[in-house]
Amino acid sequence: MVKVVVLDVDGTLMDTNYLHTEAWARAFERAGHRVPRVRLHREVGKGAGLLIQEFVDDEETLEKIQGFHTEVYEELQEYGHPLPGAKELISSLKERGYGVWFVTSAKDEELEHHMQELEAEGSVDGVVNSSAVENPKPAPDIFEEALRRAGATADETVAVGDAVWDVEAAREAGIRTVAVLSGGAYDKGALEEAGAVAVYEDCAALLDSDFPE
């Protein structure tokens, strides 16, 4: 029986993957590396260091790019809002008695913005962000930490995410994942291939189904 739902944030609850893609594009450009946005888009949701390493391998440039991304994203953040059904999904899960957890690669400042926009304070049992674990997504650490804190087994838990990184990380932790297309970088086929047990357009469609049962 499902007791706990673990939700990814960027691209799943918040319409922010495109803003991160744009911030990464400008950050790489500023460091003298031009990377097509479509390629960056597919990497969003991974830990930042892992994302940069897909394109640049020297440590000094990596740190520069990470700093530029933070700066640009800070400017763009205000344009990010909840995706359809995100707020309703959170409150419905809470009302129905599920434990609700966020797992995210977002920074603390970003999370504050997300929590406000999602009006999630009081409905969310806890947040595990990548700073709390050794390895960010697609490593399973962040999901394993959520299980530990929620006091639930993998069998009692379902995850929701939009990127193959979410599906892979949750799968490694033994958790089934339902995927949404609202992050924009992955289609149904790719998410199923990564291991998603079902794929919906967005949280609104997910809520219309009998999720999480």
Place this chain on the structure above:
Amino acid sequence: MVKVVVLDVDGTLMDTNYLHTEAWARAFERAGHRVPRVRLHREVGKGAGLLIQEFVDDEETLEKIQGFHTEVYEELQEYGHPLPGAKELISSLKERGYGVWFVTSAKDEELEHHMQELEAEGSVDGVVNSSAVENPKPAPDIFEEALRRAGATADETVAVGDAVWDVEAAREAGIRTVAVLSGGAYDKGALEEAGAVAVYEDCAALLDSDFPE
């Protein structure tokens, strides 16, 4: 035998689909309509009026949104640069004696920026933009007009585009289309289903093949 190559610009030659997506998201938001970016992304490349009508049906709001998009895109335009292989594809086609035409829903001001970034002045035989025809993509008008101006038959022509709108419009005009994934909104399956004869990652990969033969 192929004599003429007709190229879409946004998402095919220029890394601008994400910028248009962002400009549309902010334009809809300003007019009081929140539309998820993934849905806007899939509509980019259509005529602007058609894109807006997917989400809003009153004429006054439509015009407001169109105006807001123009304003926001003007700010974002500077972040748009050529995609991998775009410049090289244009100059290689020209050197090998093909007629090179652009067909685009981009406005004149945008086109000026594209031409500069692509260093395409002198290599491109002509540009047909949607203002020159009655119906924008996905209607075939713009491709039919390109054939007329280039003095080529559909059989002597190949198109390159990134969106199903390009593939459908060219197909209606009887022109075969090779698709690229660099616009980010469509995967191989969707482009093939629309009628693309082949799909490549980007213009660089296309150029590495024996395109257009």
